[in-house]
Amino acid sequence: MSLVNFTTREITCKIVYYGPGRSGKTSNLQYVYGRVPESRRGRMVSLATQTDRTLFFDFLPIDLGVISGFATRFQLYTVPGQVYYNATRQLVLQGADGVVFVADSQARRFEENLESLQNLQVNLLQQGIDVRQFPVVLQYNKQDLPRDLILTQTELDDALNFRALRSFTADALHGAGVFETLKGISEIVLKRLAAGGNLK
Amino acid sequence: MRSVEPWVVAPLEGFLGESSARLVLIMTSAGQVIAQHGFTRALDVMSAAALGAGIMASAQELARVITWPAFTTVVHQGTRQGHFLARFETPRGVMIGLVVFGSETSLGLVQLFFNQLVLDLKHAAPAEKQPPQVLPADFEKELNASLRTLFGR
Numbered sequence: 335m336s337l338v339n340f341t342t343r344e345i346t347c348k349i350v351y352y353g354p355g356r357s358g359k360t361s362n363l364q365y366v367y368g369r370v371p372e373s374r375r376g377r378m379v380s381l382a383t384q385t386d387r388t389l390f391f392d393f394l395p396i397d398l399g400v401i402s403g404f405a406t407r408f409q410l411y412t413v414p415g416q417v418y419y420n421a422t423r424q425l426v427l428q429g430a431d432g433v434v435f436v437a438d439s440q441a442r443r444f445e446e447n448l449e450s451l452q453n454l455q456v457n458l459l460q461q462g463i464d465v466r467q468f469p470v471v472l473q474y475n476k477q478d479l480p481r482d483l484i485l486t487q488t489e490l491d492d493a494l495n496f497r498a499l500r501s502f503t504a505d506a507l508h509g510a511g512v513f514e515t516l517k518g519i520s521e522i523v524l525k526r527l528a529a530g531g532n533l534k
Numbered sequence: 535m536r537s538v539e540p541w542v543v544a545p546l547e548g549f550l551g552e553s554s555a556r557l558v559l560i561m562t563s564a565g566q567v568i569a570q571h572g573f574t575r576a577l578d579v580m581s582a583a584a585l586g587a588g589i590m591a592s593a594q595e596l597a598r599v600i601t602w603p604a605f606t607t608v609v610h611q612g613t614r615q616g617h618f619l620a621r622f623e624t625p626r627g628v629m630i631g632l633v634v635f636g637s638e639t640s641l642g643l644v645q646l647f648f649n650q651l652v653l654d655l656k657h658a659a660p661a662e663k664q665p666p667q668v669l670p671a672d673f674e675k676e677l678n679a680s681l682r683t684l685f686g687r
Contacts, residue, residue, distance in 0.1 A: 339538040345669075346566060346580075369685050376577030379585060390588055395580035399680035402673045406680070409565070409580055425591040429564020447672045513685045520681065521674060528669035 336431050336527055344405045347523050348429055349516075352454050354446040355387070355415030355435035358475040361506035362436060363394045363410055364483050366516065368394055369509065388414040391426045401524070408520065415450065432469035432523040433458075434515055436506070437494060439476045439484040444493065451494055467521040471500045473515045478505035539626075545654035546571065553647040556615065557634035559583055560655075563591070563621070568629065586632040590621050611641060618644050620673035622652045625659040 351359040362378070367378045372398045379472045381390035391411050398406040413423040413432075427433075435454060437447040455465045474490045485493070487503050495501055499519045504511025535550070537543050542560060546569055550558065557572035559579065565587035573579040593605040608619040618633040618641065633649070635644050 335564065335566070337538050337568075338641050342536070344538075348564060359676050360680055371684075371686075376681065379581050381588070383627070391584075391590070393581060393584040395577045395584075396684070397577065398677070398684065401676045402669045404669065406677075407576070407580070409584065411584070411618060422592075425588070425595065428591070429562060445557070484686060513681070513687070514633060517678070517681050524669060524673060524677060528673060534543075 335429050336523075338404070338527075343403055345405070345524075345527065346407045346409065347403075347431040347527070348411065349408045349432050349434065349519055349523065350427055350430045351410065351412040351434045351436055352423070352450070353415055354438060354443065355417075357374065357415060357438040357443070357447070357450075358362075358504070358506040359360045359412040359415065359436045360386075360388055360514050361390050361475075362473070362504075362515070363392050363412055365506055365509045365512045366396065366410065367394055369513075373397075374399075387416070388412055390414065390422055398418070398520070406511040406524075410516075413430070417449070417453075420453065420457070423453070424460065427457055432471075432519045434471055434473055434503075434519050436473045437490060438451075439474045439490060439503075440479065441483065441485050444485065447490075447494060466497065467487050469519060469526055471502065471515060471518045471522065473502050473504050473506075473511065475504045475506050475511075477503040478508065478510070512518075535571040537570065537686065539568055541660055542655065545651055545658055548649040548654060550646050553633070553644050555633045555635045555641040555644060557632070559586065559628050559632040561632070562589055563587060563628040563630060572634070582632065587628055588620055588621060589644040590630050594621070607645075609641060616641060618648065619642040620648060620652075621657075621676075624652075624655050629655070631642070 376395040379393040384387050394410045396408050411426050413426045458465050502511050502515045506512055549682045559570045561583040565584040567579050567583045570579050597605045610617050615636045621630050633644050647678040
């Protein structure tokens with residue numbers, strides 16, 4: 335849930351990057367961390383295994399600046415993508431204001447994308463959240479890979495995006511689409527806030 | 535001290551005066567900061583809150599897995615300072631307190647006054663109210679400008 339301090343005029347929102355293992359969730363945060371000036375971000379916290387797979391979560395707080403008179407901060411989290419870490423995903427999803435679903439565009443990873451998307455819906459529902467009313471955007475990552483290995487945005491939209499959510503193509507490792515995705519989810523989350531919902 | 539919720543201020547000031555804690559953080563179970571004392575950078579406070587909430591969430595889940603009653607307190611006693619992390623209920627939902635303390639006080643005192651803080655917060659917490667309008671509908675232009683600046687575009 336967003337936190338709004340009317341005295342100091344500050345807004346804090348929680349965004350969770352969700353998706354199957356190795357789809358590029360941590361890469362999104364690492365790119366943001368590398369591009370945003372130090373004065374506008376905190377330390378990136380990564381609770382990872384020795385082989386750099388996310389074990390609990392990655393966390394990056396960023397300062398968006400002043401929007402409509404409110405100092406606006408976003409807390410970016412990732413979840414571990416592997417199927418067996420579901421309890422951890424549920425914990426990290428608690429209190430989220432929006433989700434970026436990072437799908438792997440490789441054709442051979444299609445089933446894992448679908449499974450993870452279904453898992454997101456189940457986990458939100460367990461928290462009493464109807465995914466149809468909740469801010470979610472889709473990011474089709476790894477679009478830089480050879481054409482014969484990946485599905486196009488249209489193909490992925492047809493297969494995964496049955497609610498006509500905003501979707502973005504990306505190459506998170508090199509940064510393409512990362513900014514656009516963050517901008518997309520920020521707009522939806524703040525619009526919801528502007529409409530008066532989801533405030534603590 | 536900084537606080538998002540005004541009703542937290544008086545109980546927290548009382549706790550700080552009695553316990554001699556160095557750092558205190560009150561957060562939601564999702565890791566959102568409600569109030570803090572002693573941290574110098576707002577963004578570091580957020581990291582501490584995310585980790586504190588993560589520790590409590592995993593401790594609770596561990597208790598569930600091994601079918602023990604929920605762990606509500608986690609303590610780490612170091613040589614020069616220690617930390618005390620505890621989960622508690624208020625009329626405004628579940629909250630977590632993180633207290634970092636040094637040799638000028640003791641774990642026993644921190645725990646004693648923390649229990650009082652929890653009682654004071656329960657009494658001070660107002661009922662949930664309808665939030666007022668926050669942002670005007672045309673905030674997108676400022677958001678876009680902020681993000682462009684942030685990414686150097």
